[in-house]
Amino acid sequence: MSKKKNLELSNKLAEIVVYGMQEKKGHEIVKLDMREINATVSDYFVICHADSNIQVNAIAKNIEDEVYKAFGEEPWHKEGIGNGEWILLDFVDVVVHVFKTEKRSHYRIEDLWGDAKIETxxxx
Incomplete structure (x- = not known):
């Protein structure tokens, strides 16, 4: 697969993730473009937060469902499923972070990757 085609697919995947977040009312949704940053393996990080553990889990589940519908793909790796504090879904080219509000404020992922282009x- 060509590099351009792969970038188009990772961008489309990131957009599907954003849609999954929007459907379940994720707050302050951002997409960090990691392609120009040295030593990163993913093209994008997509981040949002929610006010309750139930909503965090619902957002993550909806993202998985939407990605599966669009691409027939499951996450390569998952962390935090069920606890509702911080769920990570790793789709390799796109890494998804769904936080509970106070956890997002504590970890401040966007600040760690301040060189990334951010789309809200x-x-x-």
Missing amino acids: YQSA
Whole structure:
């Protein structure tokens, strides 16, 4: 697969992730473009937060469902499923972080990757 085609697919995957977040009312959705940053293995990080453990889990589940519908793919790796504090879904080219509000404030992932281009999205 050509590099351009792969970038188009990873961008489409990131957009599907954003849609999954918007459907379940994720807050402060951002997409960090990691392609120009040295020593990163993913093209994008997509991040949002929610006010309750139940909503965090619902957002993560919806993202998985939407990605499966669009691409027939499951996450390569998952962390935090069920606890509702911070769920990570690793789709290799796109890494998804769904936080509970106070955990996002504590870890400040966007600040760690301050060199990334950031695109913000509205909740649906």
